[in-house]
Every structure is written in C-alpha cells, then in structure tokens.
Amino acid sequence: MxxxxxxxxxxxxxxxxxxxxxxxxxxxxxxxxxxxxxxxxxxxxxxxxxxxxxxxxxxxxxxxxxxxxxxxxxxxxxxxxxxxxxxxxxLEARLDNAVYRLGIAPTRSGARQLVGHKHITVNGEVVNIASYALKAGDVIAVREKSKTMESITTSVAGRRINKHSWLEWDPSNLTGKFLNYPNRDEIPxxxxxxxxxxxxxx
The missing domain is CATH 1.10.1050.10 (Ribosomal protein S4/S9, N-terminal domain)
Structure with a gap:
C-alpha cells in the first residue's frame, strides 16, 4: 500500500x-x-x-x-x-481514521499499520484496507489475538472517554461502532x- x-x-x-x-x-x-x-x-x-x-x-x-x-x-x-x-x-469514515479516532492507535499512520497488518476487524471480518469506507452501524474491533499488543494497550489506556460523538467505544471488548457521519462542527x-x-x- x-x-x-x-x-x-x-x-x-x-x-x-x-x-x-x-x-x-x-x-x-x-x-x-x-x-x-x-x-x-x-x-x-x-x-x-x-x-x-x-x-x-x-x-x-x-x-x-x-x-x-x-x-x-x-x-x-x-x-x-x-x-x-x-x-x-x-475522510472521517475511512477505517484507518476510525481506528485512530477510537484511540486504538495514537496516530493515523499507526492506525494504517494496524489495519495493514490484519489486527483490525469490521463486523467480525478481518479488513486490511486502510481506505475501507465504513457505513453506519459497522463494528470495528481489535482481533482477539492482537488485544495484548503493547502498542494497542498503551494507546487505549491513554484515550479519553466519549471523545467523538459519531463513534461508540466498548473498552471491555476493545470494540467500537461507527454510528454515523460526523457533522462538520464535530470534526476538530x-x-x-x-x-x-x-x-x-x-
């Protein structure tokens, strides 16, 4: 890529x-x-x-x-x-951006790497295309075998709760949901x- x-x-x-x-x-x-x-x-x-x-x-x-x-x-x-x-x-609906926004990775480049190395799933299926376009209701998750990766656990530990209204985050399962496209005034x-x-x- x-x-x-x-x-x-x-x-x-x-x-x-x-x-x-x-x-x-x-x-x-x-x-x-x-x-x-x-x-x-x-x-x-x-x-x-x-x-x-x-x-x-x-x-x-x-x-x-x-x-x-x-x-x-x-x-x-x-x-x-x-x-x-x-x-x-x-742009906000790209998979790599959502992984970054959810706090699974500290930067977008880090998020692209996680996606490219098959650490991320969408609706239960592994997706390794960073530009994958998310739709409302799509569930983004860290693969089970990747949940103990130091880079992921460190990044998740430092995330702020409910940082973005168009994304929903479940810290116990390391999963997030893309709820909808954000409004313009929500994009920082x-x-x-x-x-x-x-x-x-x-």
Missing part, C-alpha cells in the same frame, strides 16, 4: 500545524523550513497557492494519496449536500474545505 514516508517534521513546519501529531521540532521552529529559516522574507501567496496548500494539508493529515483524494472529491461532489463537508465526512481539524472546492472548480 503506497503511502507518504518522507520527513514529517518538515511537512508540519510547512503548514505550521502538528498534522502528524505532537512534534517537538514544530514547537522549536514554528516557521517554514528552508536554508534561510525564519529570517527569509516570503512574498504574498497567490489564491491558487493558498488553495493548493490547503488540499496538500488535508492529504497529509489523513494520509491520502493524490488519486485517492481526487476520487473522494468527485464522490463528495456527486452526493447531495455541501461538497466540502461531504469530503471531510468521507483546522481545515478550510471551501478552498479545496474552489481549487477543483477551476
């Missing part, structure tokens, strides 16, 4: 947001990367550049490659409702989805 494997701190500094999770490098150097550092004078970004940056930020945040993202956007635009909000709802990421819609509308 193809995925981004490059330097994460550099990307986080480019967007000035911890899009891959807490990052000490971003805290120390809260300015874009480059040989001139914080002293470099940067010109005003064009409208296109701003829109492109927003799209790139969302792709890195959710770990989606270009073709996947484009397909999701077209799916969102063909569905009834607001295109930008539909796009975020579809700092994303201006209207800029992405504008970009694809050109």
């Amino acid at each position: 193809a995925r981004y494997t490059g330097p994460k701190s550099k990307i986080a500094r480019r967007f000035r947001e911890p899009i891959f999770g807490p990052d000490k490098a971003l805290e120390r150097k809260n300015y874009p990367p480059g040989m001139h550092g914080a002293s470099k004078r940067r010109g005003k970004q064009s409208e296109y550049s701003t829109q492109l940056m927003e799209k790139q930020k969302v792709k890195y945040t959710y770990g989606v490659l270009e073709k996947q993202f484009e397909n999701l956007f077209h799916r969102a635009s063909s569905k009834e409702g607001i295109t930008g909000e539909n796009l975020l709802k579809f 990421e700092n994303i201006k989805e209207n800029l992405i819609v504008e970009l694809y509308s050109k």
Whole structure:
C-alpha cells in the first residue's frame, strides 16, 4: 500500500500545524523550513497557492494519496449536500481514521499499520484496507489475538472517554461502532474545505 514516508517534521513546519501529531521540532521552529529559516522574507501567496496548500494539508493529515483524494472529491461532489463537508465526512469514515479516532492507535499512520497488518476487524471480518469506507452501524474491533499488543494497550489506556460523538467505544471488548457521519462542527481539524472546492472548480 503506497503511502507518504518522507520527513514529517518538515511537512508540519510547512503548514505550521502538528498534522502528524505532537512534534517537538514544530514547537522549536514554528516557521517554514528552508536554508534561510525564519529570517527569509516570503512574498504574498497567490489564491491558487493558498488553495493548493490547503488540499496538500488535508492529504497529509489523513494520509491520502493524490488519486485517492481526487476520487473522494468527485464522490463528495456527486452526493447531495455541501461538497466540502461531504469530503471531510468521507475522510472521517475511512477505517484507518476510525481506528485512530477510537484511540486504538495514537496516530493515523499507526492506525494504517494496524489495519495493514490484519489486527483490525469490521463486523467480525478481518479488513486490511486502510481506505475501507465504513457505513453506519459497522463494528470495528481489535482481533482477539492482537488485544495484548503493547502498542494497542498503551494507546487505549491513554484515550479519553466519549471523545467523538459519531463513534461508540466498548473498552471491555476493545470494540467500537461507527454510528454515523460526523457533522462538520464535530470534526476538530483546522481545515478550510471551501478552498479545496474552489481549487477543483477551476
């Protein structure tokens, strides 16, 4: 499964947001990367550049490659409702994202690894496709033989109760349920989805 494997701190500094999770490098150097550092004078970004940056930020945040993202956007635009909000709802319904949101993994990349290594089931069946699209009522669970994995037990121990209203969590069985697509105001990421819609509308 193809995925981004490059330097994460550099990307986080480019967007000035911890899009891959807490990052000490971003805290120390809260300015874009480059040989001139914080002293470099940067010109005003064009409208296109701003829109492109927003799209790139969302792709890195959710770990989606270009073709996947484009397909999701077209799916969102063909569905009834607001295109930008539909796009975020579809991203939130990815299996790897739900595993991360439930607290089974501390990061989305960690969640993708758990899914890819067949530690996660959906409705009792092993699913190893990170982009698997969840539907309302789907039950996500840790495989029985994987429940004692240190990475999973440590992550679950640190999760907060009822963190996301569109997901239900059963700590005793390490299972969760995808209740429904979240509303836009429930999604915590700092994303201006209207800029992405504008970009694809050109």
